[in-house]
Amino acid sequence: MKDIRVLLVDDHPVVRAGLRAMLAAFEGISVAAEASEGEAALNEVKRLQMLGDPVDVVLMDLQMGDGMDGVTATSHIKRLETPPPVLILTTYDTDADILAAVEAGASGYMLKDAPPEQIHQAVVAAIAGQTVLAPRIAALLMGRIKNPAPALTPREIQLLELLATGLPNRSIAKQMFISEATVKTHLVHIYGKLGVDNRTAAIAAATQRRIIRVAGQQP
Amino acid sequence: MKDIRVLLVDDHPVVRAGLRAMLAAFEGISVAAEASEGEAALNEVKRLQMLGDPVDVVLMDLQMGDGMDGVTATSHIKRLETPPPVLILTTYDTDADILAAVEAGASGYMLKDAPPEQIHQAVVAAIAGQTVLAPRIAALLMGRIKNPAPALTPREIQLLELLATGLPNRSIAKQMFISEATVKTHLVHIYGKLGVDNRTAAIAAATQRRIIRVAGQQP
């Protein structure tokens, strides 16, 4: 039987080397290619498909130093004709990342501190078409069901993240390519969902519920 | 000549495997042991010294899921009789732990996205007794010397903490038993010291410099 062909996407050479070494310990699996950034990853997927030697699964980090980020790359890959499953493998377990990644079409969400067997199993399960979630992620999602989720939209979360960096509405508008009026509209919605009435309280609430992460904060 | 003996300390199996594979590519260097957390690292150093087979250098991550963190572990190791050099190898360059790590006696500070040769060179330099800093870290430290610490007063920090919970000036005033005018005065001072011009940015700056801690944030 042919080996499972994996594409590694991570901006850290150390992590790529680690995954490569880790996967090498298992039978029937091999690293087809590596990419240090989203755009390169997309091109690799396309290139190998063109060559008739497609990757079976993509292991994708979310945080990328520069270049296209993991969520964007995932959604691009998922828009291909015959997209491979994309397994997110990242360091953090915040809502912002998870929701965006799942919406972008990711087949799973694993944390980097997972033991080798778990990562291997996740890869196999992803190829089988299953959705795999790290236990901590699963628990987090369960908790969210019991605790009526605020249900912020991706756009709102994106805005919230800019908000937390201390930008005024005007700058947020520029960065998001929308008008200040729209920023205000989003803010009103966010305040309503979070049950607050000012930006500072919104950041506090969102941080507490792990919807966003703030500077200097550990996973 | 005897191999350089390295101790790897990182809570992520993936990263440990990566470093191991990466170092294996170089001559004259070998991984003597691994630890997933600070206390285990300290014990490994002691154990190998006792066996008369001491490690020559420690590669230490700062962020540790649970157990003793990297800074604490470093200072413990440095209190041994014949401490090996400790090279910090971490993900963030915004981390306020940089200063703490250097104070704890770290011989260097590298980022995980560094290419293999750089990491190898850093290890060699650390053993030679040199201090090695990633270019980005060096630049950051320089900036911090030029821009000395803000030196907020206790009262200002207290206010900042209330600020971070999302309270408006009026409520902060009540909780601190002062007038709203005084709250504003304090805020102006805080903004000046932190180099910002609004409350949200003040929280972001104070959080990043670990002046305050926000909800949901780990120590």
Add this chain to the structure above:
DNA sequence: TCCGGGGTCAACCTTTTGATTGACCCGCAC
């Protein structure tokens, strides 16, 4: 097909925040 939600924008008005100036009290170091 119609409806609803997400996303966008504008006008308007109120409230809050930010910036400036000036003032007073207190304790402590010089």
Add this chain to the structure above:
DNA sequence: GTGCGGGTCAATCAAAAGGTTGACCCCGGA
């Protein structure tokens, strides 16, 4: 005792943020 920094307060004006209403577009599901 004089000066200085921390802490307190007030008045005032300008700027930003918050709240409301109403509107348009697009898309996907009932």
